[in-house]
Amino acid sequence: MTARTENLNVVGIDQMPSPSEIKKRVPLSERAAETVLAGRRALMDILDRKDPRLFVIVGPCSIHDPEAGVDYARRLRQLADKVKDSFHVVMRVYFEKPRTSTGWKGFINDPRMDDSFRIEEGMERGRRFLLDVAELGMPAATEALDPIAPQYYGDLISWTAIGARTAESQTHREMASGLSTPVGFKNSTDGSLEAGVNGILSASRPHSFLGLNERGESAIIRTRGNSYGHLVLRGGGGRPNYDTVSVSLAEQALAKAKLPGNIVVDCSHSNSWKKPELQPLVMRDVMHQIREGNRSVVGVMIESFLEAGTQPIPTDLSQLRYGCSVTDACVSWETTEEMLLGAHEVMRGTLPKRRAA
Numbered sequence: 622m623t624a625r626t627e628n629l630n631v632v633g634i635d636q637m638p639s640p641s642e643i644k645k646r647v648p649l650s651e652r653a654a655e656t657v658l659a660g661r662r663a664l665m666d667i668l669d670r671k672d673p674r675l676f677v678i679v680g681p682c683s684i685h686d687p688e689a690g691v692d693y694a695r696r697l698r699q700l701a702d703k704v705k706d707s708f709h710v711v712m713r714v715y716f717e718k719p720r721t722s723t724g725w726k727g728f729i730n731d732p733r734m735d736d737s738f739r740i741e742e743g744m745e746r747g748r749r750f751l752l753d754v755a756e757l758g759m760p761a762a763t764e765a766l767d768p769i770a771p772q773y774y775g776d777l778i779s780w781t782a783i784g785a786r787t788a789e790s791q792t793h794r795e796m797a798s799g800l801s802t803p804v805g806f807k808n809s810t811d812g813s814l815e816a817g818v819n820g821i822l823s824a825s826r827p828h829s830f831l832g833l834n835e836r837g838e839s840a841i842i843r844t845r846g847n848s849y850g851h852l853v854l855r856g857g858g859g860r861p862n863y864d865t866v867s868v869s870l871a872e873q874a875l876a877k878a879k880l881p882g883n884i885v886v887d888c889s890h891s892n893s894w895k896k897p898e899l900q901p902l903v904m905r906d907v908m909h910q911i912r913e914g915n916r917s918v919v920g921v922m923i924e925s926f927l928e929a930g931t932q933p934i935p936t937d938l939s940q941l942r943y944g945c946s947v948t949d950a951c952v953s954w955e956t957t958e959e960m961l962l963g964a965h966e967v968m969r970g971t972l973p974k975r976r977a978a
């Protein structure tokens with residue numbers, strides 16, 4: 622008998638419903654589709670410089686409690702209306718967390734946060750959450766980590782990140798080339814820009830690769846290429862990269878690759894040493910650059926939730942603090958309001974010049 626050579630480290634392969642089955646359970650509504658499309662259109666107009674505003678990707682590091690997430694989305698909807706003349710606001714709805722080594726990998730992978738890994742439940746509840754957010758009129762941003770996941774919920778997303786740990790991955794570049802949203806490529810965790818810049822370039826071209834179709838069958842996906850790739854500066858290698866010199870170096874790297882000079886500054890992660898109290902300082906600095914005439918920064922990212930900080934995931938989940946992150950530390954809701962309303966004041970004086978430029 623031939624010796625077994627495959628799946629030696631696989632302990633189980635469970636059936637997963639197809640993308641179309643999950644979509645049947647949680648169908649896209651007309652109102653949600655309007656939110657998604659309007660969200661994408663505004664982002665594209667900003668990237669094309671038809672709209673002089675900035676976009677703001679703001680929300681929790683990860684969604685772990687849909688109730689607190691919807692509470693946050695409702696508040697953000699009202700705040701977004703107050704600042705809409707300056708900012709196009711998109712909520713961070715991150716369900717897939719890339720970990721440096723180990724840790725909870727997000728709501729889709731383990732929705733009950735108890736290592737039961739009910740991915741089918743996570744996918745359906747995740748999709749339902751995105752639908753609720755879209756029906757509130759709030760466009761959503763996410764990190765695309767699993768290359769199959771966009772088939773399950775990509776129709777509810779307006780902005781996508783390719784993270785610092787995956788910007789160099791061919792799989793992620795191929796996936797990005799077919800996504801229907803603008804895609805922000807992050808600089809690498811060591812702070813270098815090459816992987817992000819090459820990622821934008823690669824994703825702008827057509828690709829053919831293995832994937833899943835709507836029925837969950839193995840398929841060859843052929844893409845057109847995504848012309849709305851841009852660079853997200855998140856700091857790294859022990860130093861931030863939101864300062865004027867770093868932004869100028871990023872502009873030069875994009876120009877050298879003959880790519881549009883579109884940059885988003887992530888106020889969190891290594892730009893604030895993961896200390897949430899520093900995020901407002903980063904934001905203020907970026908707004909200062911914009912007031913001084915910077916045209917390459919088209920958006921900012923903020924990690925924010927209802928409560929400031931982070932908490933470890935307790936064994937007894939009833940001990941979780943409501944509205945507080947279980948991954949990276951966030952700024953509080955009050956700080957989020959101050960950050961956006963303060964930046965709105967700066968934009969008021971700057972927008973006429975940006976419009977005229």
Ligand SMILES: O=C[C@H](O)[C@H](O)COP(=O)(O)O
Binds near residue numbers: 721
């Ligand atoms: O934004 C999230 C985290 O920075 C990223 O997922 C890595 O987290 P970790 O270093 O805690 O694993």
Ligand SMILES: C=C(OP(=O)(O)O)C(=O)O
Binds near residue numbers: 785
């Ligand atoms: C993981 C994230 O960011 P980065 O890829 O920059 O670490 C994130 O924004 O959640």
